[in-house]
Amino acid sequence: MKALQGVEGRVEWVEEPSPTLDAGQVRIKVAAAGLNRADLLQRSGHYPPPPGVTEILGMECSGVIAEVGPGTAWEVGDRVCALVAGGAMAEEVVVDSRHVLPVPEGISLHEAAAIPEVYATAWLNLFQLAGLKPGEKVLLHAGASGVGSAAIQLCKAFGNPVWVTVGSAERLAYCEALGAQGGVLRNENLDALNDFAPFHVILDPVGANYAALNLKVLGVDGRLVLIGLMGGSKSELDFAKVLGKRIHILGSTLRSRDDQFKADLLSDLGQHVMPLFSEGRLKPQLARSFPISEAEAAYAELATNQVSGKVILVIDDSLV
Template identity: 45%
Template sequence: MRAMVISEPGGPEVLDWREVPDPRPAPGEVVVDVVASAVNRADLLQRRGLYPPPPGTSEIPGLECSGVVAEVGGNVPGVAPGDRVCALLAGGGYAERVAVPWQQVMPVPEGLPLDEAAALPEVACTVWSNVFMTARLRKGETLLVHGGASGIGTMAIQLAKAYGSRVLVTAGSAEKIERCRALGADEAVNYHEEDFAERFEGRADVILDIIGAKYLAGNIRALATGGRLVVIGMQGGARGELDLGALLAKRAAIHATGLRHRPVDDKGVICRGVVESVWPLVTAGAVRPVVHERIPLDQAARAHRALEEGAHVGKLLLVR
């Protein structure tokens, strides 16, 4: 098969479309003929040599895909060749085929185009596991989403609204704010022009944060009493100063989580929760993946540049 290989750490130009050995399914795995994958910020970090895949997994980038099951290994329940699926991956999505544990394979939501389903696994699993499983966002509570126009942000807005929550967002332009509002965001702040902590002070029951250290103090200020901050990214740095007094006064909690390095069985629990609780909303049209652009898989370097430029809203798909 052909796959996008990182020839050496560096810029988008180090992505090399070349022939590599076909994957074979180990016991408990299936092989998927990839129709589409999607670009995530973790792929950019891996390309730069800053975020290696978990030991024993594919060195090929790509954390999600959609396609058709081609082969099934032993001890795989409920998945058969010919099934239309999407999958959460530890790596390997930028390829014509990928092997994946059966626990991380999900059926394509009814009525959704097969290529579009590649935009769902990473964002749906991230939002469901963090906002609903970890932070336990409840109906009537308020969610603050940083980076509301990102793939994760667009999914978080829709899911929170579908479950009856109020949604606040930050975004980097008037156009992105309008897109967030169209998806259901109740209030939005352009972080280039306004301090989100001042605007949303004491109002957020749950905060989903991709920034990290730079926003730590502001996030604590924005939390409501009993609020839960979930940090899932470090775009704004890994080390910050925490005011424990402010945290104690609000009886608040901070969670820091990742998805890629979790055990397979843990990912399986998340995927099953997504199929049970998110897919019906997708089928009903209440939640949809937001696709900014479809780019040929062998032009992944162009997709990486587009993600780095940051003008997109939602997901960048890589299609075959």
């Protein structure tokens, strides 16, 4: 089969052995794969896959089941999307059958490639780890990102007012169209967030640059969930604020979680989130799609940090 590999800071579509299929797994003929910031890091050599995971790029995909192993409930021909630790950017991928979800009615396979990683990340961190309750206020940094776009929609669907930080007026308008109450531009006066504070939960992929700000605008018993370090990993913290406000600081990653954790997460996602796509309350935010022959251009597009929503790579355009 053909698969996408990161080679010295670039990507190449190369021949790779087809993965073997074991009990409890399914083989998916891949239609499209979602592109995530982790893929950028892996391509550049800064984010190797977990031990035992293929070095083929890609952590989410959509497609059609081509083969099923013993002990699975899926059938050949089922239209699905899947969360994987690696290997999604290939003509086929083998995945734990518990990490697979049916494509919602009314959603194309190309759109479905933009669902698993970002909606699982948003659901895990806001609703499972932070324990977000209806009515609680949320601040999303990088609100126009793939995760941010998913999180805004989930917050709207479950009754949580949400504000964002973004890089431009256009991206702020995009977030407001999805359901955000408002927000601020990161290159202007971030202290304007005080007008909307205090927040109950902050979802932060930035890290060090926003550390002091986060403590300032969180309320009593606020929860800060750190999911990335785009703004650096080291910062001084005023622990008097952490103590005085009883702030919870949570560090969270998804890719390295074990199979059972992901199975439980996907089961929860299937029950509470996926039906909302068919109801029209959630919509995959597909910013742009690229054929696999233009994979390098797709990576370059995401690296601009100007993408609102998700970029996908189309592996097989005959599957829609």
